[in-house]
Amino acid sequence: MLTQRQLNILQIIIDDFISTNEPVGSRSLSKKAEIPYSPATIRNEMADLEEMGYIEKTHISSGRVPSEKGYRYYVDHLLAPQNIQQEDVQKLKTVFEERLIELEQIVQNSARILSEMTNYTAIVLGPAVHDNHLRKIQIMPLDKKTAVAVIVTDTGHIENKMIYLQDGYDSAEIEKMVSILNERLQGVPLTQIHSKLRQEVGNIFKERVQDYDQVLGMLERDLYVPSKEKVFYGGKTNILSQPDFNDIGKIRMLMQVIEEGNLYEMIAKNKGGINVKIGTENENLALNDCSIVTATYSIGDQNIGTIAILGPTRMEYARVIGLLKYFSNHLSKSLTDLYLEER
Template sequence: MLTERQLLILQVIIDDFIQSAQPVGSRTISKKDNVSYSSATIRNEMADLEELGFLEKTHSSSGRVPSEKGYRFYVDHLMSPFNLSGQEKTFVKQAFNHQMVEFEQVVQQSARVLSELTNYTSIILGPEVYETKLKQLQIIPLSQISAVAILVTDTGHVEHRSFTIPVEIKPADLEKMVNILNERLNGVPIIYLHHKLNTEIAELLKKHTSEFEKAYQYLRAALFDEQPAKLYVGGKTNILMQPEFRDIDKVRTLYSMIEEETEIAHLLRHNSTDIKVSIGTENEVNAMKDLSIITGSYSIGDTQLGTIALLGPTRMEYSKVISLLSLLSDRMTETFHSWYQKGSTGE
């Protein structure tokens, strides 16, 4: 549809704007090394590109700015692949050289790396617990009337809840029950836990006294209330350095959204292993209309654990961010893999 020349010009304009954050004029473009047309020619092409919806003007006589459509086209067809600098590669490497033994550590390091190398805000969605399998259930009494229930998954994730023990239940009974549960539930995907608990196990427990019934209810409440997936945010202040965030009100709406968690979690979660780019209003949330989100994922084996994302202005260094995100996503997956599958853990 577009001519070679138009493609070139569009690309150069967007590249320049991503760098400068300033509307770019025809003369600026004509001076670039890889462009050999006069400013007048560029002007004509720009007018056409604007008519086609790829560019916009901020006011009637000023340089052009990429439109959302322009960015979309850029990301899909124009963007030149980004080569991470040696420095950047080393930075990532070092972060993962750290002796890391814990899930949270890895996630936090990754979030940090992402935000430091990009100057955008990184958000990592913790694992959807429901996709992992139960390893062990523990009830540890704290006093006569309270106990803490601990649930460990095969990925080493630990969930815990304190609860009060109803007086009619004897500690010994509780223990017996936990034993039964452990026996029957080991290895069951958390996602089926609830179901299995309600059918098989409920049957089994009914054979025992009514006290079991009561205790079981407590346990269920303590363990299976919905646990929202955890959000790890890095470099929240980075975005304040972007010129598009000079406006306090914008900052506030964005931060409120991040603080509130559920909406953004919903926005980020995605199930493909590809990297996905959502530009501006493509996010379908008003607060995001000037922002882009790039999401990737990390996994253990075939189980996809969570989402890793970068949040920045629509004027984003897409190419760099995409390279970096896919690098980090791989590194995370590798690390987790080495822990739970092979055995050659970094020690």
């Protein structure tokens, strides 16, 4: 168990290291007003903290640096529930001031603003299209063989699909189909469209659409919903200007993960609330010197997406967590107002 003094020292070491990126030594610590002890005393405490694994040395006679365990403890117990600053509030609000219509636009802006404010990289997932509900479907014939299916969801997302018709259909026939589809599938979650197609629509088609089997087959084949959600980035290169990444190899790996890696899967699995992954807690090797803070946002009580900030392990946790909490709350509130209450 840690004594109060050890907690103080640990906190100050971490705060100091986060802001300076320099190992912190006993002498510089003892100069701080909060610590009225001599370097020697602090050295003793630091030795204990090191033994317990909260801090470590970069070499045998260096100052101390927080270990992952130290950061973890810091995030879990020492973090003052810092209120976010007034100027930050102002900046964040700009996102909500613009006309909020297309969700993806909002989300893209969020990523940009968060990255600008933190100087880290922002990754925003969602809105999770497969959780959306069908609002409207339309099929536009182009020529004898091809048509475009347009699907609009309740969150304003628009999805196009080219579809291929076996034979020429006259437009009256297609219109009939479309109105049946709309009638039967409106409000259905996109994930379930496939199953509903045969269940609900099949019978009606049977009666009213010629060659119904072929048409149904076509719809089932082409009308699948993309399983991958969209990922929006802000400040992809911000992380390159963090002094923590001065090794060219690291930078390469990092950029590769950001560009091509499956950050989506990593981030999407955090469900609800604020979540912090520190260093090797990220299983991806390239992210072993990074931390990822995630927060979810929702419409009503349903989570529809995730916001993440990717920075070095030496991240300004207090500020980032504060920002994300504030922002995800407001975003959820705005979206809920927009998409639920309005109707």
